[in-house]
Amino acid sequence: MNEKYERQMKKGVLDMLVLRLLQSEAKYGYQIIQELREKSEETFLLKDGTLYPILYRLEDDKLVVSKWSEANGRQAPRKYYEITEAGRKALDEIEDVWKRISHGISKIMEE
Numbered sequence: 246m247n248e249k250y251e252r253q254m255k256k257g258v259l260d261m262l263v264l265r266l267l268q269s270e271a272k273y274g275y276q277i278i279q280e281l282r283e284k285s286e287e288t289f290l291l292k293d294g295t296l297y298p299i300l301y302r303l304e305d306d307k308l309v310v311s312k313w314s315e316a317n318g319r320q321a322p323r324k325y326y327e328i329t330e331a332g333r334k335a336l337d338e339i340e341d342v343w344k345r346i347s348h349g350i351s352k353i354m355e356e
Contacts, residue, residue: 255289259299261343262289264328264336267309271327274300300326308332 266280281289303309314323
């Protein structure tokens with residue numbers, strides 16, 4: 246049962262985390278997956294099938310844009326995702342909501 250609750254809690258923050266990782270530079274899918282894993286100390290272990298629907302949704306919402314890189318030697322072209330100005334504004338708003346929710350949860354759990 247623990248996995249069910251953990252999955253639900255993680256699902257609610259993935260958009261925010263992906264936007265945050267894209268805040269500094271454009272990244273390709275596998276790079277995002279690796280950074281989520283490493284920076285979260287393996288709390289977030291995403292598969293392609295989880296990440297790409299998030300990226301597509303963020304792209305549909307105009308919060309990120311994508312572009313293909315050129316093939317470089319033996320390296321195949323990669324699709325890079327970059328946060329837009331609307332995505333930066335949305336990230337600020339989502340972070341504010343996250344802070345408010347986290348604070349409220351902490352207050353209840355401290356009782």
